[in-house]
Amino acid sequence: MRQARRRSAPGQEPPASGAAAEDVEPDPEGVARAIALRMLTGAPRSRAQIAERMAQRDVPEEVAARVLDRFTEVGLIDxxxxxxxxxxxxxxxxxxxxxxxxxxxxxxxxxxxxxxxxxQAIQPEDEAERAVELVRRKARSTTGVDPVKRRRRLMSMLARKGYGPGVALRAIDQVLGEEDEEPIEDFSL
Structure with missing residues (x-):
């Protein structure tokens, strides 16, 4: 059974149907809310991260600020x-x-x-303790390596994780001292 096609009168545009009929500009506030909710669903995010994504999607600044303020007010962004x-x-x-x-x-x-x-939640002693744990774990995989090369590898690993030279050297000396390995006096990076 065929459906009858509606024809438009001469000089008139045919009635819009399908996706073209719904091609309307999205509500900027709705877009901003959707972006924020989508980002917060996966993991907590900072206000700046969400604002950056909204800017990438061309959400007007005042709309983004209003949505971010509301999400902060209700505790979704903290x-x-x-x-x-x-x-x-x-x-x-x-x-x-x-x-x-x-x-x-x-x-x-x-x-x-x-x-x-x-x-401030991280105390210097916590940081030193964590450095020792990291060195212990890494030291297991470096046994038998030249002592100077081993120290350099351990030092590099701690430096990549943000530990300063003082904390790193103390942790390395402690762990290697526990292994009865002589600390090398003239160690330079």
Whole structure:
């Protein structure tokens, strides 16, 4: 059974149907909310990360600010909680030092004051203890390697994770001392 086609009168455009009939500009506020909700579904994000994505999608600044303010007001966006969570997990799981964590928070757009508060959760003794754990783990895979090369590898691993030279050398000396390996006095990078 065939459907009858509606014809338009001469000089009139045919009635729009299908996708073309629905080709309307999306509501900027709806787009901003959708972006924020989509980003927050996977993992916590900073306000700056969400604002950046909205800017990439051409959401007007005033609309983005309004949506971000509302999400902050209801607790869906909380840079303080985000920074505390990031510091805690990255330090415990990946062994990152305060310096590396500060850089990561800065890359994610967290305010410096909020980042500094979150970083206070890591005490110097916690950082030193974590460095020793990392060296112990890495030292197992470097047994039998030339002592100078081994120290250099251990030092490089800790430097990539943001540990300063003092903390790194103390951790390396402690772990290698436990293995009854003589510390090398003239070690330079």
């Amino acid at each position: 840079d303080t909680a985000f920074a505390e969570m990031l510091v805690r997990t990255r330090h415990n799981e990946r062994g990152l030092a305060g310096r590396a964590l500060a850089q990561e928070l800065q890359r994610k757009g967290v305010d410096r004051e909020i980042a500094n508060e979150a970083l």
